[in-house]
Structures are given as C-alpha cells and as structure tokens.
Amino acid sequence: MKRITISLLALLVALPVGLSFFSQASNHSSASHAEHEQVATLAGGCFWCTESDMEKLDGVIDVVSGYSGGTVDNPTYKQVSSGTTGHIESIQVTYDSDKLSYEQVLDHFLRHIDPTDDGGSFVDRGNQYRPAIFYHDTQQKQVAERFMQEIDQAGIFHKPLKTELIAFKKFWPAEEYHQDYYKKSSLRYKYYRYASGRDQYLDQIFGDDREDNPKTLRQLIDEKRAISEVKVYTRPSEDQIRAKLTDLQYRVTQEDATERAFNNEYWDNKAEGIYVDIVSGEPLFSSTDKYKSGTGWPSFTQPIDPAYIVTKSDNTLFYTRTEVRSRFGRSHLGHVFEDGPAPTGLRYCMNSAAMRFVPKEEMQAQGYGAYLKLFQ
Structure with missing residues (x-):
C-alpha cells in the first residue's frame, strides 16, 4: 500500500477487498466518445489524490482510477504497487x-502533482508512482511537449520537469474500492493526503492561497514573459526606505496599514499624470x-501595466479581499474589488501614501516619457 509509516499502512490496508471495477481493459480513445468528449490519461502519484483534484475542474465529466503503461493484463493493486508489472498508477479523465x-486539462493536472520527481510521488516511491502523460494521438503529444517546454522556460517549479511522455496503449481500471476513495473513506483519505506532503509542496510552489486565489500555469507563464519585457526597478534597502518615507507612508507600504478615507493626498486629484510606487518608482x-x-x-479601473502588479488573498478581516502590491518594491498599495465601472468592472482602491504623483508635463524629465502615449 502507500509507503508512509507502518501504522498508517496498517490503517489503510484494513479495507474490504473489492471486486475488479471492470474485468476487461478499457481501450479508451477520443473516437469511442461523443464528439464533444475527449480523454486524457495521466499519472501523478496516488490516484486517490489525482482523481479528487481532477474532478474539481469544471468541464471534467468523469475520472477513473487505474493503471497504464505495463505489460500485465488486468493487474491488481497489489501487483502494481509492488513495481513488478511496469504499470503506473494513473487516472483516465x-x-x-x-x-x-x-x-487546460494538463494545466490543472500539473498544478496538483510534483512533475519534477521521476523517482515517485511524495511519500510513494518507485517507478509505479512516477509522473507521466499518456498521449492518445500526435496532437496530444505536441500540446504536452510544447506546454512543458514553456513551463520549464518560465522556471515555475524551480527544477526541470521530469514528467514522462508515453504513447497510450491500454488503461486498466483499478478495483472498485479505489474509485472515488476520497468520498467513500474521507477520513482515511485526508489523513493519507496530509501525511504524504502533497499539499505542503504545492503551497510552497503556488502559495498557501492557491485555493482561494488560483492562477493557472498559462497565467504564470504569461506573467513571466511580461516581466522579462518590462523595465526592472530596484527595491531600496530597509535603511533607505525608512529614511525616505514618512511615518504614514512606511506604515502603509511596509506594515499594510490603511490611510483615512477623504483625508489623503490623491483621493480627489484631477490632474493628468501617472502614479508611481513611492518606494521603487515603478509605474502603477x-x-x-x-x-x-x-x-x-x-x-x-486598471493598472498601467499588470506586470508591475502582484495580487494575493488577504484574510485579515471577516471576509477575503484581494490585496494589491507592487512587484519590485513589494509595497502594499491597497485592494482590488469587482464593483468598478466599465470597461474592466474592477476598482483598484489604492492608498495615496503608497504612491507618488508625476504630472504629465514632468513625465519625460523623470524617465516616464514612454507613458505619454496614454494621453494622446
């Protein structure tokens, strides 16, 4: 069973032996489904976890836990977990x-596994738990190759991806008691998942607010590209920040304070120009x-360039807000809400103390001439 500790092993194997979910191999391909239904076969370690995660994705019709890639017909869980059949614990989506x-299916899948570990998956070690994508046709192979190359180039996982691409042949559904295990045995599933370290790893990569404020890999790739194309600004040292900021500016930008409404410098400013980070100078x-x-x-309604803005979930009040920070200065700026006017429907509610106003007629002299096009 899952190789965690002897006590956990004893707990998890104390299950009724189920009959085989299907007696014959499932030779699924896109041709065997209705025109709008497609199939992806994926391996990311424990299929209890990958099945649970993939079923949360809107647009997924069904997920089946099973085995693929081996040489033994209709293998049992015991055979596969021994590592002797060549099969990998997989799901068919x-x-x-x-x-x-x-x-998009791959995007969601890769954000819920460790695609950089070809020796297993978290506490489950061995080739039978390694990450893999079983492509059903040339198009799936090309999409997977290109997408993983982009992920590597963006450096999102900090290590190269080692997810194997394997031509799909057969998928064997696992025993019935493994299907929807996270629903049937929720307490045991939660205990296993926590002990496996899966969520702790994902929090490190994508942030502990990844459930409340999710970003797809495609979004992260695009952000990395945008950052590489913009001017880089430098955050001053702590001593320099303390020396240049007023007490209010410091409390707002460095300690996440909020200034008083209707009693701040720019709330009613109608002059033409741009607002820049008081700490780093990056255009906001x-x-x-x-x-x-x-x-x-x-x-x-929107920032000058989203590349200079970072958002994260803020749970300091009785409800969740979306905090806005500057990318290079890391200054707390304010929050963004979804009650703004057209065209974006957003309201970036900022603290005046976090910004410095540069009048239009001074933008060229202060190095912001590239943004004069905003006023043409």
Whole structure:
C-alpha cells in the first residue's frame, strides 16, 4: 500500500477487498466518445489524490482510477504497487472539449502533482508512482511537449520537469474500492493526503492561497514573459526606505496599514499624470483610468501595466479581499474589488501614501516619457 509509516499502512490496508471495477481493459480513445468528449490519461502519484483534484475542474465529466503503461493484463493493486508489472498508477479523465482544451486539462493536472520527481510521488516511491502523460494521438503529444517546454522556460517549479511522455496503449481500471476513495473513506483519505506532503509542496510552489486565489500555469507563464519585457526597478534597502518615507507612508507600504478615507493626498486629484510606487518608482496607475468611486481613496479601473502588479488573498478581516502590491518594491498599495465601472468592472482602491504623483508635463524629465502615449 502507500509507503508512509507502518501504522498508517496498517490503517489503510484494513479495507474490504473489492471486486475488479471492470474485468476487461478499457481501450479508451477520443473516437469511442461523443464528439464533444475527449480523454486524457495521466499519472501523478496516488490516484486517490489525482482523481479528487481532477474532478474539481469544471468541464471534467468523469475520472477513473487505474493503471497504464505495463505489460500485465488486468493487474491488481497489489501487483502494481509492488513495481513488478511496469504499470503506473494513473487516472483516465473524460472531459467536455467544448469547455476545456487538452492544455487546460494538463494545466490543472500539473498544478496538483510534483512533475519534477521521476523517482515517485511524495511519500510513494518507485517507478509505479512516477509522473507521466499518456498521449492518445500526435496532437496530444505536441500540446504536452510544447506546454512543458514553456513551463520549464518560465522556471515555475524551480527544477526541470521530469514528467514522462508515453504513447497510450491500454488503461486498466483499478478495483472498485479505489474509485472515488476520497468520498467513500474521507477520513482515511485526508489523513493519507496530509501525511504524504502533497499539499505542503504545492503551497510552497503556488502559495498557501492557491485555493482561494488560483492562477493557472498559462497565467504564470504569461506573467513571466511580461516581466522579462518590462523595465526592472530596484527595491531600496530597509535603511533607505525608512529614511525616505514618512511615518504614514512606511506604515502603509511596509506594515499594510490603511490611510483615512477623504483625508489623503490623491483621493480627489484631477490632474493628468501617472502614479508611481513611492518606494521603487515603478509605474502603477494613470489618471486616464482614475474615477470618482465615492470611497474616499484614489480609485482606478486598471493598472498601467499588470506586470508591475502582484495580487494575493488577504484574510485579515471577516471576509477575503484581494490585496494589491507592487512587484519590485513589494509595497502594499491597497485592494482590488469587482464593483468598478466599465470597461474592466474592477476598482483598484489604492492608498495615496503608497504612491507618488508625476504630472504629465514632468513625465519625460523623470524617465516616464514612454507613458505619454496614454494621453494622446
């Protein structure tokens, strides 16, 4: 069973022996489904976990736990977990191609496993637990190759991906008691998942707010590309920050404070120009996107360039808000809400103390001439 500790092993094997979920191999391919249904066969360690994660993706129709890649017909769990059959613990995902692309399926899958470990998966060691993508046709292979190359180039996982691409042949469904294990034996599943270290690893890679504020791998790749194309700004040292900021500016940007509404420098500023980070100088917002929100703080429908903005979940109050920070200065700027006007529907509610206003007529002299096009 799962190689965690002897006590956990004893706990998990104390299960009724189920009959085989199917007696024959499932030779699934896109041709055997309705036109809008497609199939992906994936391996990311424990299929209890990968099945649970993939079933949460909107557009997924069904997920079956099983085995693929080996030489033994209709293998049992005991045979596969011994590592002697050549099979990998896998899942087969049926999804609606009208709602999901194959890349989007892979995106969700790779964000819920460790695709950099070819020696197993978290506490489960051995080739039978290694990550793999079983491609059903040339198109799936090409999509997977290109997508994983982009992920590597962006350096999202900090280590090269070692997820194997294998031509799909057969998929054997696992015993019935393994199907939807996270529903049938929720307490045992939760204990195993926590002990495996899977979620702790994913929190390190994607942040502990990844469930409340998820970002796809495609979004992260695009952000990395955008950052590489923008000017890099430098965050001053702690001593320099303390020396240049007022007490209020320091408390807002460094200690996440909020200034008073209707009693701050820019809430009613109507002059043309841009607002830059008080700490780093990176360009944040333009007067062309500023509007009167009635909140008493300067409000904008969008940033000048999203590459200079970082968002994260903020749970300091009784509900979750989305905090906004500058990328290079790491300054706390304010929050963004979904109650703004067209065209974005967003309200970037910022602290004046976190920003410095550069009038349009001074932008060229201060090095922001590239943004004068905003006022044409």
